[in-house]
Amino acid sequence: MNRPLVATYRLQFREGTDFASATELAPYLKKLGVSHFYASPIFAASPGSTHGYDVVDYNRFEADLGGDEGYGKLSDAMNAEDIGIILDFVPNHMGVSPENAWWEDVLAWGRESRYASTFDIAWDAEKILVPVLGKPYGDALEDGDLKVVVDPERARFRFDAGGYQLPVEPRSLGHVFGFLEHSEKDRLIRRFAVATPVDGEELTERLREHLGDASFKTALAKAVEAIDADKQALHSFHEAQNWRLAWWRTAREKLTYRRFFEIADLIGVRQEIRHVFRDAHRTVIRLARERRLDGIRIDHVDGVADPKNYLLDLRQAFQANRRDPGIWVEKILTGEERLRTSWEIQGTTGYEFITALSGLYVDPDQEDRMTEAYADFLGEVEDLRGMIRRQKRAIFARNLAGELAYLTAEAVAVAGRGLSTRDLGPDTIQRSILEVAASLPVYRTYCGVDGVPTKDVEIIDDAVADAKSGREVEADEPIEFIGRLLKLDFVDGEDVAGALNFTRRFQQTTGAVMAKAVEDTVFYRYNRLIALNEVGGEPDHYGAKVSTFHAAMQIRVEDQPEGLLATSTHDTKRGEDARARLYTLSEDPERWEGIVAASAETLAPHRRQVEPLLVSPDPATEWGFYQSLLGVLPADLDLKNTEELKSIEQRLLAFVEKAVREAKRFTSWTAPAEGYEEALRGFVSAALDPSKGGFLEGFWQGVQPFVAAGALNSLSQLIVKLAAPGVPDIYQGTEFYDLSLVDPDNRRPIDFAARVKAMDEAVPMPEALQNWRDGRIKAKITAAGLKARIVEPELFTRGAYVPLEVKGAKADHVVAFARVGDGAAAIAVAPRMTLKLLADCGTIMPGEGCWDDTRVSLSDRLIGRDWRDVLDEGTLSLDDELPLRDLPGGLPFGFLLSS
Structure with a gap:
C-alpha cells in the first residue's frame, strides 16, 4: 500500500452526498487524522438507487454523483491531503435494470449473447423468468398492462409491462x-429474421x-397499436422472447437465475470466468494504476463461487500493474470461525x-435474571436456537424455494448414478439439504476445485451429525449423501462434476439462508437484549470474561493485523x-424490568386487540420497542422541543414497521397486516406524544443511570x-454519539460543520467529559x-498485543492492555460494567476518589519508560504499576504512548 494504515472514514454516497460534497471534506478528514477515505459504491447503479449495491456498469461512475470528472476532483483533493481512497466494490451481483447493457443484451439474444456466461443463469430452463408483474400474467395481458412500445431516441423496440420495459x-x-x-x-421481416448478435448495431442504425x-x-x-390491441398476437410476440x-x-x-439473497432485481455474476472478471474489474485496476485507488472492500465475498481464487485473481491483477492496494472483505465470522489466512488479504470489515x-x-x-424478566413479560420462554433452526428451514424452503429446487435436482442427478443412492427420492434429498443447511454453524464452507480444507471437513461432518440427530429425515443415508456431495467425495468424473456444481451453489446459498433467517428474522423476534442482535453476533453469547476479549485480539494480530475495526457500519x-x-441494561435487569412494567401500564390504553388472540404491539415487540426508544433518545434530549420529538417519532415509526415486517410473525413485507401495523403506529406515536399520559417524561427520568453509564461505555x-490491533473504521458522523437505528436511519445527513467546530475547540478533556x-x-x-x-502506525497494527492484569477493589470494572513494538509501546485502560461503577461513584469521573486501590500491573517491557498522555498531552513516569486514581486528568480511562 502507498500509505501507512491509520484509520478509515466511511461515507455513504447518494441521498444528497456526491463527489463534490465529499471533496469538500478532505481538509476535515486530514485534521481528524484518518489515512484513508472509504467510499460506499459509486459506480453506475439502477435508477433511483439509494445505496449503489445494484450496480449496472462496473466501468462507469454514477453520473448523478459527478461522473468521471467528479471522481477525478475527489481523488485529487484526497491526494492533496495525503489521504488514500478505498472503494466498496460489488462483484457478486448486478442490478437487473434497463440501464444494465450486459443484462439487456442477454435478454435480447438469450444464450447467443456475448454476455450469456456473465450471469449465473440456468440456461437449461426454457426462458429467463422476469417476475415483475403485479398480477398473474394472464390477468396482466387481459387488463391491457402489456404492450409494445418504440423508443425513437435509441431506435429500439421495447416490451412494456406497466412501466417496466424489456428488450x-x-x-x-x-x-x-x-x-x-x-x-x-x-424486407424488414427477412432482414431481422436472420439477424445475429454481431448485427445489433447495424440493425439499430x-x-x-x-x-x-x-x-x-x-x-x-x-x-404497434394494432399488435397491442390484439391480445393473441401480443401473447405470441411475448412467447417468442428469450424471457x-x-x-x-x-x-x-x-x-431461473441466481439472486442476491431473495432479491429478484439483483442477478448473480460469474466472476470465476476470466473474461467476466476482466470486464468487471477493468476500471478499478485502471484506478489503482493511476494511483486513484489505494484499497478495495469486497462486498459479500461469500457470494462468489470461489472466494479464495477470486481474491487471488484480484491481487494478481493489481500486481500485474505494479500496484498493491489493500483488500478487505465483507465476511461475517461466527462463533470460533477465523478468517482464512490463505486468502492473503488485509482482513475483514470488522463485524x-x-x-x-x-x-x-x-x-x-x-x-x-434478564431471561426471567423477558420471559415473564412475554408469558413464555423462547428457545433461541430452536427459533434459528426453524427460520433457516422456513427461509430456505419458502423464500429461497427456487434455489432449493435447483440444488435438489443437482443432488438427485448424482444420486441416480450411484447404486447405493439411486433409491433416494427428491423429497428425501430436499429435506436432507434443508437439515444440513439448518445445522451449518457458519455462513458457508469453501470447498471447490482446489480441494476440501480440513476445517471445512470438520464443519460439514459436525453439521451432518447434528442434522441426523434431529431426526427430521427418517434415515441417516440421505443426510450422509449430502455430506459426501459437500466434501466432493466421489471418484467418477461425472459425479465429481455434479458434486462441484451442487457444492458451489449450496455454498453460495447458505450465506443467504443464514442472513435472512438470523439477521433479518430472528434478530427482530428475539428481543431479550437487542444490543446483542447485531450482524455477526449471537444473542445467547451473553457477555464474556475479559480474558476472552484478550484472546480475540491476539487472534487479530495473527490473522488480520490490518483488518478493519468496525463499531458502526451501513449494515449494523x-x-x-x-x-x-x-x-448497561444487562447489569441491572430488575431496574429495567421495573421501567418496562411501569411503561407498559402507562401505555396500556394505547395497546389494541386486533384479533382474538393478538394485541398490538405484541409483548416481544413492546419489550424491544422500549429498548429501541432508550437507544435512540439523545443524551441532551429536550422534552420541550416538539420538533425534535417529532423527528424521533418518525424515525421510530419507520423502524418498528421494518422490525415487525422482518420478524414475519404477524405481518411481512409481502403481506402487510394493516390492522396490526396501524395499532402499532398508534402506540409508538402515543409514546412520543407528551400530551398523552406523560409517559416519555417518566421514562426518560427513569433511564438516566443507563444513559450516563452508556456514555461512559461509548468512550470506553x-x-x-x-488501541486495538487493526485499523479503526469510522462510520460517517460517528465522531459524535451515534444513536442510529437500522438502515435507512443510519444514512441520515451528517452535520459536518458541527464536527469541524468540535475539532477546532480548545476544550480540555476533563472539561469535555463533564459536558x-x-x-x-x-x-x-x-x-x-x-x-x-499517525505517529506509530505499525505499532497499532502489527505490534504485539499484551493483556495487562488489573488488581484492586474495582478490578472487574477495567480492561487494560498494551501494544508493544520494536521500540514503541502503548497502554490502553478502559472502564467496563459502568452502571455499577457509576452507582458506586456517583459521578462520571470515577477518578475522584472512587478507584481506591485499583491498579494496572505493567509487564517487563513497559517498565522504566516515559509516557505521553495521548488524550490530554501531558507526560508521566511509571514504575511497575499504573494506579487508576492517577490516570491523567482524573479521567476514567487512559491512553498512553511511549515512542
Whole structure:
C-alpha cells in the first residue's frame, strides 16, 4: 500500500452526498487524522438507487454523483491531503435494470449473447423468468398492462409491462412487422429474421434511418397499436422472447437465475470466468494504476463461487500493474470461525470486533435474571436456537424455494448414478439439504476445485451429525449423501462434476439462508437484549470474561493485523453508542424490568386487540420497542422541543414497521397486516406524544443511570478501538454519539460543520467529559487517538498485543492492555460494567476518589519508560504499576504512548 494504515472514514454516497460534497471534506478528514477515505459504491447503479449495491456498469461512475470528472476532483483533493481512497466494490451481483447493457443484451439474444456466461443463469430452463408483474400474467395481458412500445431516441423496440420495459429478440420482430403497412415490410421481416448478435448495431442504425421517414414512422405506430390491441398476437410476440414475464410472487420458487439473497432485481455474476472478471474489474485496476485507488472492500465475498481464487485473481491483477492496494472483505465470522489466512488479504470489515466488544460490556452474571424478566413479560420462554433452526428451514424452503429446487435436482442427478443412492427420492434429498443447511454453524464452507480444507471437513461432518440427530429425515443415508456431495467425495468424473456444481451453489446459498433467517428474522423476534442482535453476533453469547476479549485480539494480530475495526457500519442494526447504552441494561435487569412494567401500564390504553388472540404491539415487540426508544433518545434530549420529538417519532415509526415486517410473525413485507401495523403506529406515536399520559417524561427520568453509564461505555469502547490491533473504521458522523437505528436511519445527513467546530475547540478533556451529553468528548478522543496512531502506525497494527492484569477493589470494572513494538509501546485502560461503577461513584469521573486501590500491573517491557498522555498531552513516569486514581486528568480511562 502507498500509505501507512491509520484509520478509515466511511461515507455513504447518494441521498444528497456526491463527489463534490465529499471533496469538500478532505481538509476535515486530514485534521481528524484518518489515512484513508472509504467510499460506499459509486459506480453506475439502477435508477433511483439509494445505496449503489445494484450496480449496472462496473466501468462507469454514477453520473448523478459527478461522473468521471467528479471522481477525478475527489481523488485529487484526497491526494492533496495525503489521504488514500478505498472503494466498496460489488462483484457478486448486478442490478437487473434497463440501464444494465450486459443484462439487456442477454435478454435480447438469450444464450447467443456475448454476455450469456456473465450471469449465473440456468440456461437449461426454457426462458429467463422476469417476475415483475403485479398480477398473474394472464390477468396482466387481459387488463391491457402489456404492450409494445418504440423508443425513437435509441431506435429500439421495447416490451412494456406497466412501466417496466424489456428488450425484444430482434428475430421476433416479424410479429410486429406483420402488422406494418409499408413497402419495407417484407424486407424488414427477412432482414431481422436472420439477424445475429454481431448485427445489433447495424440493425439499430437501419431502424433509425427508417424512423427518419415520416411515412414509415406513421405506419410503424399503427402496427404497434394494432399488435397491442390484439391480445393473441401480443401473447405470441411475448412467447417468442428469450424471457417470460411472470407474477412477482413466482420469483421465490421459479427464478431461473441466481439472486442476491431473495432479491429478484439483483442477478448473480460469474466472476470465476476470466473474461467476466476482466470486464468487471477493468476500471478499478485502471484506478489503482493511476494511483486513484489505494484499497478495495469486497462486498459479500461469500457470494462468489470461489472466494479464495477470486481474491487471488484480484491481487494478481493489481500486481500485474505494479500496484498493491489493500483488500478487505465483507465476511461475517461466527462463533470460533477465523478468517482464512490463505486468502492473503488485509482482513475483514470488522463485524467480529463488534462481537468481541459486546463481551466486555454485557454482564454474564445477570443473564438468568434478564431471561426471567423477558420471559415473564412475554408469558413464555423462547428457545433461541430452536427459533434459528426453524427460520433457516422456513427461509430456505419458502423464500429461497427456487434455489432449493435447483440444488435438489443437482443432488438427485448424482444420486441416480450411484447404486447405493439411486433409491433416494427428491423429497428425501430436499429435506436432507434443508437439515444440513439448518445445522451449518457458519455462513458457508469453501470447498471447490482446489480441494476440501480440513476445517471445512470438520464443519460439514459436525453439521451432518447434528442434522441426523434431529431426526427430521427418517434415515441417516440421505443426510450422509449430502455430506459426501459437500466434501466432493466421489471418484467418477461425472459425479465429481455434479458434486462441484451442487457444492458451489449450496455454498453460495447458505450465506443467504443464514442472513435472512438470523439477521433479518430472528434478530427482530428475539428481543431479550437487542444490543446483542447485531450482524455477526449471537444473542445467547451473553457477555464474556475479559480474558476472552484478550484472546480475540491476539487472534487479530495473527490473522488480520490490518483488518478493519468496525463499531458502526451501513449494515449494523443500531449505532455503536445505542448499543453501548443498551449493554448497561444487562447489569441491572430488575431496574429495567421495573421501567418496562411501569411503561407498559402507562401505555396500556394505547395497546389494541386486533384479533382474538393478538394485541398490538405484541409483548416481544413492546419489550424491544422500549429498548429501541432508550437507544435512540439523545443524551441532551429536550422534552420541550416538539420538533425534535417529532423527528424521533418518525424515525421510530419507520423502524418498528421494518422490525415487525422482518420478524414475519404477524405481518411481512409481502403481506402487510394493516390492522396490526396501524395499532402499532398508534402506540409508538402515543409514546412520543407528551400530551398523552406523560409517559416519555417518566421514562426518560427513569433511564438516566443507563444513559450516563452508556456514555461512559461509548468512550470506553472508543479507547479500546483506537488501541486495538487493526485499523479503526469510522462510520460517517460517528465522531459524535451515534444513536442510529437500522438502515435507512443510519444514512441520515451528517452535520459536518458541527464536527469541524468540535475539532477546532480548545476544550480540555476533563472539561469535555463533564459536558458529556453534547458528544464533543467523543470527537476529541477520536482525534487524539488517531494522532497517536499517525505517529506509530505499525505499532497499532502489527505490534504485539499484551493483556495487562488489573488488581484492586474495582478490578472487574477495567480492561487494560498494551501494544508493544520494536521500540514503541502503548497502554490502553478502559472502564467496563459502568452502571455499577457509576452507582458506586456517583459521578462520571470515577477518578475522584472512587478507584481506591485499583491498579494496572505493567509487564517487563513497559517498565522504566516515559509516557505521553495521548488524550490530554501531558507526560508521566511509571514504575511497575499504573494506579487508576492517577490516570491523567482524573479521567476514567487512559491512553498512553511511549515512542
